[in-house]
Amino acid sequence: MPVGLEIVSPEKLLLSRPVDMVVIPASEGDLGVLPGHSPMIVMLRGGTIRIHEGGQVTSTLFVSGGFAEITPERCTVLASEVLPPAELSRAEADRRLAEAEAAYAAADKMDVAALEAEMDRMQSARAMREAAEAP
Amino acid sequence: MPSLKDLRTRINSVKSTQKITSAMKMVAASKLRRAQSQAEAARPYAERMERVLVALAQSVRGSPTAPRMLVGTGADRVHLIVAVTGDRGLAGAFNSSIGRAARNLARRLEAEGKTVKIFAVGRKGRDLLRREMAEALIGDVSYAGKKRVEFSDAEEIAQRITAMLAAGEIDVATLVYNRFHSVISQIVTETQLIPVPVPEGAEQAEPPASRAMYEFEPDEETILARLLPQNLAIQIYRALLESSAGFYGAQMTAMDNATRNAGDMIKRLTLNYNRARQANITKELIEIISGAEAAV
Numbered sequence: 263m264p265v266g267l268e269i270v271s272p273e274k275l276l277l278s279r280p281v282d283m284v285v286i287p288a289s290e291g292d293l294g295v296l297p298g299h300s301p302m303i304v305m306l307r308g309g310t311i312r313i314h315e316g317g318q319v320t321s322t323l324f325v326s327g328g329f330a331e332i333t334p335e336r337c338t339v340l341a342s343e344v345l346p347p348a349e350l351s352r353a354e355a356d357r358r359l360a361e362a363e364a365a366y367a368a369a370d371k372m373d374v375a376a377l378e379a380e381m382d383r384m385q386s387a388r389a390m391r392e393a394a395e396a397p
Numbered sequence: 398m399p400s401l402k403d404l405r406t407r408i409n410s411v412k413s414t415q416k417i418t419s420a421m422k423m424v425a426a427s428k429l430r431r432a433q434s435q436a437e438a439a440r441p442y443a444e445r446m447e448r449v450l451v452a453l454a455q456s457v458r459g460s461p462t463a464p465r466m467l468v469g470t471g472a473d474r475v476h477l478i479v480a481v482t483g484d485r486g487l488a489g490a491f492n493s494s495i496g497r498a499a500r501n502l503a504r505r506l507e508a509e510g511k512t513v514k515i516f517a518v519g520r521k522g523r524d525l526l527r528r529e530m531a532e533a534l535i536g537d538v539s540y541a542g543k544k545r546v547e548f549s550d551a552e553e554i555a556q557r558i559t560a561m562l563a564a565g566e567i568d569v570a571t572l573v574y575n576r577f578h579s580v581i582s583q584i585v586t587e588t589q590l591i592p593v594p595v596p597e598g599a600e601q602a603e604p605p606a607s608r609a610m611y612e613f614e615p616d617e618e619t620i621l622a623r624l625l626p627q628n629l630a631i632q633i634y635r636a637l638l639e640s641s642a643g644f645y646g647a648q649m650t651a652m653d654n655a656t657r658n659a660g661d662m663i664k665r666l667t668l669n670y671n672r673a674r675q676a677n678i679t680k681e682l683i684e685i686i687s688g689a690e691a692a693v
Contacts, residue, residue, distance in 0.1 A: 270445060272548040272634060274438035290614055303449055304614040305623060329624060331449050331611075338445050342627070375622060 266336035283314040308386025355391035404670040415659035422652035429645035436638040466625040469592035481574035482522030483644040484541040491647035496525035551634035574636040575643040583643035
């Protein structure tokens with residue numbers, strides 16, 4: 263029995279098909295979703311979604327953050343931004359990292375929520391760089 | 398009675414106007430198609446976002462630390478009206494109906510003793526509202542010259558609203574925009590943004606099996622703190638897309654009418670022109686004949 267995977271970005275529905283397993287980058291560590299998973303709502307960090315079919319990874323997608331809703335039958339990823347590996351670039355990741363670091367430095371050090379948001383952006387940019395460098 | 402030359406110039410000028418309006422109609426039709434498909438593509442995300450939000454909201458309901466954006470500031474004093482219009486005119490009543498709706502809403506709230514602030518999206522709305530309620534207008538954005546609405550545009554507006562809410566400058570936010578109903582009809586819609594309206598009936602409507610308790614990771618409030626601003630941006634994005642599809646629909650209808658009117662006008666002028674021409678010929682014939690008769 264497969265699990266129904268849906269990946270949506272604000273602009274459009276990117277993917278909707280049954281897969282054997284999907285590994286999503288949840289905020290507290292990667293999460294493998296198989297059919298019959300207990301219902302969860304998780305936050306995503308920047309990282310790579312891996313789709314497993316027939317015992318191997320058939321495709322990977324980079325997400326810069328977002329949310330996922332998991333039920334026993336399906337897994338819905340609400341991504342802020344989705345990029346296929348071919349569109350990842352080191353330069354873009356560096357630019358984002360520099361931007362996030364500058365924003366972090368400029369942010370009010372008492373505003374914990376804003377600082378955390380910037381930290382997440384930095385993490386997301388680093389993950390993007392890693393993903394861009396991976397073969 | 399205008400001379401033949403005057404009539405000819407009029408006919409030519411109406412003809413060139415007709416050419417412009419029919420070209421604009423065609424352009425609007427093709428842009429409408431694009432805007433419509435963009436609006437449709439954005440729908441799945443909004444639907445799923447709502448599902449997640451309902452689950453979260455039901456889980457934190459009644460919690461004293463629930464975020465402001467969900468439950469409001471507790472006060473109901475300062476209202477923010479976000480009015481979405483187009484950047485261009487020549488679209489019938491598209492822009493002015495938003496202006497009127499925003500004004501009526503503002504008057505009603507002011508009559509209840511509340512403070513009203515207005516944020517205008519779109520150049521036409523800004524111009525309209527600045528003329529009439531300049532003191533309430535606190536900001537505006539416009540996308541003149543942009544090909545299509547992007548999600549980052551909506552995010553930017555959402556950030557400004559979030560900042561205002563965090564600073565305690567507003568208590569309630571309402572979005573006023575034209576919802577795309579069909580090519581010929583756009584419905585002026587008011588949607589409450591803050592506090593987030595959560596459908597109360599949703600819980601009972603669903604069968605118990607699907608009302609499974611979700612686990613949250615990290616906890617509900619951390620997710621909500623991130624999800625709510627995102628949801629706000631999505632709501633605004635959706636309104637921007639609907640409004641842009643509605644705008645092209647309205648423009649297409651308006652230009653279709655204009656083209657038809659120009660056609661009628663050309664017909665009438667041509668009739669007048671031919672009459673005048675015939676009268677001239679008849680007059681000249683009479684003159685020639687009577688001249689010839691006199692010479693005999």
